[in-house]
Amino acid sequence: MPPHAGNRDADNTDVESAPAPEDAAGRYTVRSVARAMRLVQIVADGPAEGLSLSDLARAIGTSKSTTLALARTLAAFGMLRDSKPGPRYALGTAAIRLGDIARGQLPLGELSRPLLTELADLTKMTSRLAICDDGFPVFIERVDGPGSVRFHTPLGQREMPHASAAGKAILATMTEQQVRELCALTGLRRRTSHTITDVDSLLANLKLVRRNGFAIDDEEDAEGIFCLGAAIFGHDGAVAGAVSVTGIKGDLPAWRINELGQAVRHAADRVSEILGGPRYSDPSGSDSA
Amino acid sequence: MPPHAGNRDADNTDVESAPAPEDAAGRYTVRSVARAMRLVQIVADGPAEGLSLSDLARAIGTSKSTTLALARTLAAFGMLRDSKPGPRYALGTAAIRLGDIARGQLPLGELSRPLLTELADLTKMTSRLAICDDGFPVFIERVDGPGSVRFHTPLGQREMPHASAAGKAILATMTEQQVRELCALTGLRRRTSHTITDVDSLLANLKLVRRNGFAIDDEEDAEGIFCLGAAIFGHDGAVAGAVSVTGIKGDLPAWRINELGQAVRHAADRVSEILGGPRYSDPSGSDSA
DNA sequence: CGCCGTCGTTCGGCTGTACCGAACGGCGTT
DNA sequence: AACGCCGTTCGGTACAGCCGAACGACGGCG
Numbered sequence: 001m002p003p004h005a006g007n008r009d010a011d012n013t014d015v016e017s018a019p020a021p022e023d024a025a026g027r028y029t030v031r032s033v034a035r036a037m038r039l040v041q042i043v044a045d046g047p048a049e050g051l052s053l054s055d056l057a058r059a060i061g062t063s064k065s066t067t068l069a070l071a072r073t074l075a076a077f078g079m080l081r082d083s084k085p086g087p088r089y090a091l092g093t094a095a096i097r098l099g100d101i102a103r104g105q106l107p108l109g110e111l112s113r114p115l116l117t118e119l120a121d122l123t124k125m126t127s128r129l130a131i132c133d134d135g136f137p138v139f140i141e142r143v144d145g146p147g148s149v150r151f152h153t154p155l156g157q158r159e160m161p162h163a164s165a166a167g168k169a170i171l172a173t174m175t176e177q178q179v180r181e182l183c184a185l186t187g188l189r190r191r192t193s194h195t196i197t198d199v200d201s202l203l204a205n206l207k208l209v210r211r212n213g214f215a216i217d218d219e220e221d222a223e224g225i226f227c228l229g230a231a232i233f234g235h236d237g238a239v240a241g242a243v244s245v246t247g248i249k250g251d252l253p254a255w256r257i258n259e260l261g262q263a264v265r266h267a268a269d270r271v272s273e274i275l276g277g278p279r280y281s282d283p284s285g286s287d288s289a
Numbered sequence: 290m291p292p293h294a295g296n297r298d299a300d301n302t303d304v305e306s307a308p309a310p311e312d313a314a315g316r317y318t319v320r321s322v323a324r325a326m327r328l329v330q331i332v333a334d335g336p337a338e339g340l341s342l343s344d345l346a347r348a349i350g351t352s353k354s355t356t357l358a359l360a361r362t363l364a365a366f367g368m369l370r371d372s373k374p375g376p377r378y379a380l381g382t383a384a385i386r387l388g389d390i391a392r393g394q395l396p397l398g399e400l401s402r403p404l405l406t407e408l409a410d411l412t413k414m415t416s417r418l419a420i421c422d423d424g425f426p427v428f429i430e431r432v433d434g435p436g437s438v439r440f441h442t443p444l445g446q447r448e449m450p451h452a453s454a455a456g457k458a459i460l461a462t463m464t465e466q467q468v469r470e471l472c473a474l475t476g477l478r479r480r481t482s483h484t485i486t487d488v489d490s491l492l493a494n495l496k497l498v499r500r501n502g503f504a505i506d507d508e509e510d511a512e513g514i515f516c517l518g519a520a521i522f523g524h525d526g527a528v529a530g531a532v533s534v535t536g537i538k539g540d541l542p543a544w545r546i547n548e549l550g551q552a553v554r555h556a557a558d559r560v561s562e563i564l565g566g567p568r569y570s571d572p573s574g575s576d577s578a
Numbered sequence: 579c580g581c582c583g584t585c586g587t588t589c590g591g592c593t594g595t596a597c598c599g600a601a602c603g604g605c606g607t608t
Numbered sequence: 609a610a611c612g613c614c615g616t617t618c619g620g621t622a623c624a625g626c627c628g629a630a631c632g633a634c635g636g637c638g
Contacts (some may be wrong), residue, residue: 010320028354028617029362030596031532032326034624037366044387044460048394053586063349063627069317076318077326086634087586092392093420093427099388102380102444105337113433131382138382144402156385264599317588319625321596342615352598357616376615 006203015276022281035060035084037069043080043089076117099156106131108241112271116243119267120145125247130166135157135174135182138167151225151246152268160221162202163191165229166242168215169268172206173231173239179203197286213280214261215242224249228261233277240275243268310559325359326350332369333425339377342539383419388445397530401560403549404577407433407533408556412549414531414536418560419455419518422532424463424471426455440514449510452480454518455531458557461495462520462528468492483508500568503550503557504531517550519557522566529564532557543559 042059043051048257051059057067071089074080075133078094103109112129120143127145132139136158153159161167161182171179179200188197196202209215217227229244245264252260269279332340337374338501346356361370366382369505375416392398395564401418408416411430416434425447433439442448460468469488485491498504502563506516512518518533534553541549558568 025568028322028358029365030325031594032319032321032596033359033362034365036319036322037363037368038324038385041366044390048396054584055350064586065317065588066626067626069319069625070322070344074326076323077330079326082359090394093388093391093422093429093447094447095384095387095391096427096429097388097443097447098329098384099386100444101333102382102384103389104441105379107337110439115318133382138385140382150399154394155389156382156387158382183505220509320624343613353615354599354617355597358596 010037011021011133023252030230034071036074037068039067039068039070040074040079040091040095040153041092044095046090047222050090052088054084056089058152058220095128096240098131102156106218108271108275111274112141114145115267115270116141116143119143119243119245119263120148122246122263124148124150125260126246127243127245127264127267128166129243130170130241132170132239135170136161137164137170137242139166141285143225145245145247149248160189160191161186162219163195164244165215165217165218165227165246166201166244167229168209168217169229169244170207170239171202171241172209173233176203179206191221192219196220212258212261214267216261226252228257228264229264230261230280232268232271232275233280235276236271237278240272240277290571311381314550321359324351325363328359328364328531329368329380329384331382332380335379337379338370339379341375341377344498345378374528389443392429395429397560397564400563401430401532402432404559405430405432405558408432408532408552409437410533411552412534412536412548413437414534416532416556419448419459419531419533421528423461424459424509425450426453426459426531428455430463434534434536438537449478449480449509451477452506453486453533454504454506454511454516454535455533457491457495457498457506458518458520458531458533460491460527461498461504461507462522465492480510481508481512485509502548502554505550507547508538515541516547519550519554519569520563521560522563522569524565526567529566532560537560 007194015163034212035206042056047057048281053064053068053071055145056071057064060067062070071080071082075082075089075092078092078097080089081092082089093242108129108131116127124147126148128133128139136157139153142155144151159167161171174182177186177204183199183202188199188202190197196205214228214230217225217229219225221227225246226249227244227246229242231242232240234240243264245260265280272279290315327349331345333430338372342353342357343491345360346353348564349356351359359548361371364371364378365382367381367386369378370381371378393552397418397420403417413434413436415437416432417428418430419428428442429446431444448456450460460471465470472488472491477488478484479486485494503517505520506518507515508514514535515538516521516533516535518531520531521529523529532553536547554569
């Protein structure tokens with residue numbers, strides 16, 4: 001039988017994306033490192049108080065002694081921290097350091113910060129910036145608007161392309177062929193009753209996105225949540241990511257949608273400008289690879 | 290631009306805190322995981338464009354094939370990303386995700402955010418929040434003031450206790466005995482010509498910190514940089530961290546120092562309040578363990 | 579009070595795997 | 609063409625990672 005005995009059951013019910021990168025690292029991979037990374041992921045998805053050693057051992061399906069060695073090694077590098085009493089493991093300061101540096105390594109993050117702040121002030125909504133990772137939107141920066149509610153989607157995580165404003169803004173820059181391929185890969189999972197779950201409806205929606213210059217997520221990812229997003233382009237003209245704002249649906253009268261959409265698109269254009277890329281222009285019917 | 294580690298065999302001496310966690314993780318440790326973590330650290334300290342596989346292999350002293358397996362495993366989890374062309378490894382989106390979650394797991398981060406923003410607006414300086422990690426200050430949150438210069442000390446990193454305002458604010462809450470022990474461990478390394486490098490001067494300085502309620506870093510960590518810091522306390526009355534503001538020395542007339550110090554101390558007290566801890570009170574001569 | 583469950587930790591030994599070295603094809607430069 | 613360096617593949621072997629058992633401590637429960 002394959003090394004990991006069949007205990008991938010129990011928990012991880014709430015991890016929606018989960019193509020489970022567990023051992024599927026191709027052929028040349030290091031088992032203990034993969035285990036260690038799974039440990040880190042589990043700790044990250046766990047409660048803030050941390051997890052006990054036994055919890056971890058059960059979660060990754062190894063013996064306590066093995067798990068202890070892994071956790072100790074990670075803790076030695078500050079990746080995990082053991083908070084006393086009754087040693088519980090949570091993410092350590094090295095994780096913060098790496099995350100901060102990683103954001104700095106992406107050129108977009110630092111540059112877009114002031115623009116996001118401005119957009120958040122203007123719209124009174126949480127504004128975020130996503131990069132395009134193989135067609136998936138990944139938010140790397142977030143600025144909360146004044147008095148805006150706290151959303152808990154962490155940065156650095158792949159979001160569903162079809163169920164987010166940033167995702168649809170990105171999809172709208174791709175060809176129908178590319179969209180179909182990506183959708184076949186992901187599956188258009190239903191998130192709420194408003195989620196677009198068939199490709200044809202999605203393509204029609206994207207046509208609208210191209211005409212407006214911004215994408216709308218009307219409770220398609222989470223109930224009661226409304227988002228607006230616009231794509232940004234890099235120096236090579238390819239889509240680099242998207243800017244989006246998020247708020248409570250009830251706080252947004254319909255007549256403000258277009259105004260806010262223009263604001264988002266304008267902010268995205270300014271980011272494109274900084275990158276040396278082209279500003280948005282309606283590519284209706286002429287979208288090329 | 291981060292300090293380049295001009296590495297090779299005699300490398301990684303630039304981590305100041307560093308009891309060199311390389312392999313010295315005690316007795317129960319996993320070698321490949323330690324190697325993997327060193328890989329991540331090296332990539333983090335490297336340039337934003339990433340490092341080639343051969344670079345990494347040389348840096349950690351393993352064969353290319355081994356390094357490839359390690360890097361592939363890390364990349365499968367998104368910890369590293371290989372940016373084409375001519376595969377170069379940089380930090381991946383998972384690092385961002387983990388960092389974001391780690392900051393969320395620390396109670397202080399989210400709670401102090403609005404206060405830091407307020408302080409940054411008030412002082413026009415970069416304001417940061419540090420937690421106390423074994424006596425070392427570790428910044429976990431940063432809010433740039435309007436028009437403030439960009440400082441590149443990454444979050445999540447241990448700073449020198451004796452050469453930073455946050456560090457001295459924390460030291461000031463400790464007993465002379467504890468301060469001496471910590472100093473013996475770290476060594477009061479000189480950073481600039483203003484750095485306090487002997488323990489007695491430091492203790493005298495800390496006495497002043499206690500009287501003022503805030504600590505001053507007058508170009509002691511970096512030339513031309515001026516900081517003010519004040520300690521914060523948790524629900525158990527123990528020191529939990531510090532708030533500090535950072536700016537260019539030339540921009541700060543002497544007569545504003547006390548005013549800004551009070552502002553920092555006030556902000557720190559409000560954080561303590563949120564934590565359910567005691568606000569600052571002058572413990573002159575009455576601090577005991 | 580003694581029983582049982584769980585916790586974290588230690589240690590010895592076997593097996594598997596992580597490591598290395600050699601070899602290959604592709605590039606760019608000499 | 610020949611050289612260097614790059615990233616990648618593959619097979620063999622020693623070693624290190626993994627397990628299971630055992631221990632002391634803690635905490636409920638009958």
